[in-house]
Amino acid sequence: MRELELYFGPQHLGMVGNFSITLKVEGDRIVKADANPGYLHRGFEKLMEQRTWMQNFPLVCRINVVEPDHMELIYSMAVEKLAGIEVPERGKYIRSIFCEMARVASHLFGLWAYANMLGFDTVAHWAMYHRDILLDMFEELTGARVYHIYVRPGGVRRDFPDGFIDRLVKTLHKIGGKVPDYNATFFENRLFQKRAEGIGVVTREEAIRMGAVGHTLKATGMKYDIRKIEPYAAYDQVDFDIPTRTGGDAYSRLLTIRDDMIESVHMIFKLIDKMPNKGEVYTKTPNPFKWKIPAGEAYVRCESSRGELGLYIVSDGGDKPYRAHFNTPSYNHGLTVLEKALEGESISDVGNIMISLYVVPPEIDR
């Protein structure tokens, strides 16, 4: 049969984000896929070199639209490591709660994208609504719905407002109460199973070789999570489980995401129970106009909703980073893993696979 070259995105209904894949197809089978990023390059890493240590945290969150919080966190962690700043206990707990909220919100967004892609509009709508009521909580805590700009070097910018915990618990219960409905309509839906099972399979060996992280790796049965391996914030204070599946396909990945969300909600409850009632939420950092950090370099990592997120940052002793470089999960998933997973699949499953890998294109182009 004749080979055809097919451009999938950036202008394509099935494409989420500014991303393109060049497909070599034979009939509707994909022979070879070429991921093609570069439509969203905003030069964040370079921009960071021109902003002071304090001015950078409102910037880095924009690297990932879906989940800006872990970007703020990783930047703050890097600066703290470079400058030797210790975050107060309460600040650590707030960070953890904040990040778990972000994980749930991000997974719900992912669920929307995925369900929407497969045509499960009812579930997609629920996911968006539940994300929205969680964004209300973010708005109350941080003052913004999407770019929270909340985690600052040294801690967090504001303490919980009065009665916030009660409202958060109520909101989480509200979302949690709908899990049976999600299950009935989507996760235990035979149609979903038929569309996702055996699609975009990545074996454990392949996943490890290609640097897959997060739920892509967990869906192959690997218990790999930075929150356990290298605990940060208050993750060493609470007990939690890492959900895994063994299929390595889109179906397993989606179920891992669901279980991860449920585990996050449980973890928030545990963190709320354990967190100190009073105390500082941040450590005073030097005057932002005079803040210079001694020359050195730091690499920090955290577990974002898509997997291990790293930041390598260098200071030359000045008031700005000399160089910053992110190691983002979408980079691995969107370029290497995706190309591999697409091979031999049907054209109609391209969006299915891409979203099941949870690729967020702005993370690739930084």
Add this chain to the structure above:
Amino acid sequence: MSKTSFLNPFKAIKYLFEKPQTLQYPFEVKEIADRYRGFHKNDWDKCTGCGNCADICPNKAIEMVKIAELTAKPEEGMKDERPQLDYGRCCFCGLCVDICPPGSLTLTKDFFHIHFDTNTFTFIPKDEKMDKETYKSEKDYSIFQASITHRKENYDGFSPDMQYALFEPDRVEMPEIEPDVRKLSFIEQVIGYNKEEARQEAGRCLECKLCEEACPANLKISDYIDAIYRDEPKESLEKIYEDNPIPSICGRICMAHCEDACSLHIRGDSLAIRWLKRYAADQIKNFKEELELKPGTATGKKVGIIGAGPSGLSLAYFLRLQGHEVVVYDELPGGGGVIRTGPPIYRLPLEAIDKDVNYIGSLGVDFKFNTRVGKDIEFEQLLKDYDAVFMGIGNTVSFSTRVANSEKCVLALDFLKDNKIGEMRKVDKQVVVIGGGNVAMDVARETIRLQHLQYPDDKSLKTMVVSLEDWGKLPATDVEIKEAKEEGIEFNPAWGPKEVVLDDKGNIKGLLCKKVKSVFDENGRFAPSFYEEQEKLLESSMIIEAIGQKPDFSFLPENFSDKLKFTERKKVKVDENGMTSIPKVFAGGDIVNINLDAVTAIADAKVAAEGIAKFLLNNKNK
């Protein structure tokens, strides 16, 4: 693998009978969170125009613009600029709110703006008081018109909170000798910052430079503070020397107009600018060896300066750097002028003065001490010998109250002078000081020290201050008053002297006082009025008058003193070049300005230095 089914999804049908999850926007409006980061609002009354918001803005969305209807008040730290927002750039991070020292910037819960003209996205925020047009009451507000200029009133979101401010409001406490210890001797009260303390304090500076505009001599404050922060005291001192050649003196007794203007002052403590200057000056042990200043190339012009006070010293320094030959005459045995005789040793030791004076001398300034113009050398001779003459003679004669028997009282400046550079005065056990200014505080605090030195362990010691002004209106600085109180000085505010009461032998028995009704008349002129019937007698055997001082022009021959013109406030009239009404004679310092302090004298000297340079150049051309 969990069980899946085709029929299960139909359970979702129940949602058909539930309340919709969406809102009928804009008829149903969602409650906006209290911390919402929306459009800016700025309280113009609180805003100082410091520009910290513009400096921290990561996107350069804030620009400081001059506002025509505002007038700058540099001495209060108030600029005529206000922030202008560009919402094409703003990312609503709220850093501007957290850095705002006066807390005038707030983010509101409004976030709608739709317009065909992109220029409308740039605007200068005001608040409800200033801009009634923009901020509508609940009744007048309509969401269909919502824009930057159609907003709800009292709709604050992300607000300033000192707890989360990005600046440090608290000053590093200056180590000082405790009142109970320091009142027993003349030990220098302020110990001075060590390196860590100085760097920590310097680190608080936000570099907004309001202080530089408030300083009469316009020192480059934020530069030299930054040098201290970077641990470069020498660089810091060099920066200071560009505008102020007497850092050891000013680092101790400057009136620190800069600190009143400091933007941190509004919601916290102002930066300790004076103590940091002192730190820089104290760090460099030997100015001559370490500073690399050189006199300018010789011009062949000679300038004579009368008085080695702050204005004379500074002028000598500035002229010397220009290359002129400078001779300074002073009747005292050393430099400093009123600064040498006035400020007590516990505030300004002689070594600090000599350190500055000697350095100026080392640049080639010829000091002729113990030489009184008018006695040892005639004024006319100076006019003949020099190309220009400068008078910086200061206020050296104390006023007397001129109440009955006041000739028995001691005058403040004589008292201070003897204690500082002569023999310590003998004081009595009960002393009354008349006056409420800084000189009166100096006198009272010296008296209490002398009492403790001369009558150790005497419980009957008492120093009283009588002033016309009431609490809160005393001319002395708050710090001086606080420290005087700590040392046990009794205040009698709003009492005026009526008579010095004598006993049979003609010795002072006490001061009879009368209650003050008001100090100033309707026109704001000094005209005290009293309740004559309300009297009280302050028993003491010694009274010191510290109610003000005036210059001594007796050195001027008559033909010159007639020509010397004065302003309405009885100050020597000078033009924009610092020249008096007598050609070739310049003046500065306390006889010219109304601030009566060292740093203003330096400012006068800067003016005169430029004026003299111009004058000499013009003369050369002729």
